[in-house]
Amino acid sequence: MAELVARAGKARTLLTTLVMLRRERPDLFDAATGIGLWVLFGAFLIFAVITDLQLVVVGIILGSIVALGAIGLTLVYGIMKFANFAHGDMMMCGAYLAFFAFISGGSIGPLSFGYGMILAILVAMISVGVGSVVIDRLVYHPLRQRGSGVVVFAIASLGLAITFRALILLWWGPQPQIYVTGIHPAWDLPFGVKIKPDQIFIIATTLFLIAAVYVLLFRTRIGKAMRAMSDNLELARVSGINPDQVIMWTWLIGGSLAAVAGVLLGIQSQLTPDMGFSLLLPLFAATILGGIGSPHGALTGAMVVSIAQQVSTSWIDPGYKVAVAFILLILMLAVRPRGLFGMKT
């Protein structure tokens, strides 16, 4: 240790010190990056709140939507070990299925929509959830039987993503759709923050669903089995866990969360066939930032990525928002590939 400190003193810059630390003492480096990133994110959040609170609030709203998508993505990634490139397009399908099922008219309190939207969300959740299970049986199950590598699954998911988008385009065309037209005034809150009632609905729905997912993961047998399989597949198998059942539940949960995320995104802005694909990079950035397989990680990552994306618009062109997510992703991969909460490999 003393020798290490002496050599660190000789190193000219912080960077060379870090590179040396990574090589000589990976455990210390790991702890340092863990603490360092938390401090960095905390400092960034304080800075963002001081500079522009409104952008932080918008970031939290979009972060809620990304979080619902990313939790599903991270569960699938953790349990089935492959990157599901169709996750964004599953969100998009959910938004359009809700659009199909949505009966407009009436409104709940100050919201722009009525109980028809609750019903539409349920329809979207069930159809995307069950649809994911069916697609798993048709596409991923045969690939599993054959023992294909994870990359083959990822390519198949890409093919499915294109297929979903084509089907939605065939039915609804490329023009944007909107659930409820009209102008919905925003509320003025203290500190100059403006928020629409619909946006409070988005945050509330997300909080409710995340609580439900936590109850399911940490208080039920199937949740325990899911976490076990995510941690260690072989160990889970010898403990008598039925992988097929766990996979079915993972798709049900991941699919239905994706559907809600899509509907909420549609409420926040509008519906377009590429809405899901354009969210794919923030989804993956959130998942990897938080650590694959970790729901808390997905939630934290989604908030960090979305707030950073919104706050960045004070300085750079909004067209580069997707690049902000990407740069966060690359930095995380370079410094700490396992993410904030991910397991050591």
Add this chain to the structure above:
Amino acid sequence: MEGLIAYLISFAIFSAIWAIFALGLNVHWGYTGIFNFGVAGFFAVGAYTSAILTTEPAAGGTYQHYIAGYSLPFVVGLAAAALASGALAILIGIPTLRLREDYLAIATIGVAETLRRVAMNEDWLVNGTRGMIGIPAPLFDLVDPKDYNRLYLVIALVVLAIVYVAIERGIRSPWGRVLRAIREDETTAAASGKSVTAFRMQSFVFGAMIMGIGGAMYAHYIRAVSPDTFEPLFGTFIIWAMLIVGGSGNNKGAIVGAFVVWGIWTGTGEMAQRMPGFFEVRVHYFRLLFVGLLIVGALLLRPQGILPEERRVSLFVGRKEKAEAREAKPPGQSTVDPRDEDG
């Protein structure tokens, strides 16, 4: 008849250009198992690099801005496209090649999308969303303008042939066999004393350079490029469909896949024009559906593609066998050296 020939020539030029991309992707995915989902990024870098070097200086004013504009020859543009694309591969490869394979896929999608945004937003660089026009066609003065496409077809086929031979030589060398070994089992390759990261980087740069050349060939054929060209569907996914359908790990398969998928893509377009209005307006979505189903269907039903990978890729074993077969007194006697079974 005249029209049909012109159509077929244009079809062959496009197919040859797609085949160059499919070959580049085959180096990445087919031979090394590098999971590149950002072909569009290398495509864009190749196309824009060659465009800004070979085109005349920008007129300026309201509508035309881009850097460089040196009116350099086509060959210089092609070489620069390959170098720029290779340099991009090094930059992406350093942080991602040593990580899990799917991280590279996510990173390459991100690079492709970020580069497209840069091309769209930075008007001074490559003229933003308006795109660049007036990219010169090589050897344009040599023939009658109405026969020019025939000449370009020859150029495209020559470039394709050079790329094909270069990859075949590389893959059938000891270097190529290390790549395949890494694809099959990284740990074993590393245990045999091969630097996995170095070989992966070499393959990544090599494939990216080929994609850069493909991008330049595209730019000089269309003579205009804009950020729309590099949407993920056209820039990346159709090329994946070509490689998977043709047969990843087989260069002939990659070329066949490019011609087949592009044939179906343009063929369905032609067919839709003779169909009732419902199909005509939606033809693009039907083709999109088709590309998606083709990828999934090929993976499920014929994962090896039209032309499966050859088990043995040594340049020398085949020659030795043929020579031995000629010398062998009783014809039909087996001359396969058991040591070379998996060569």
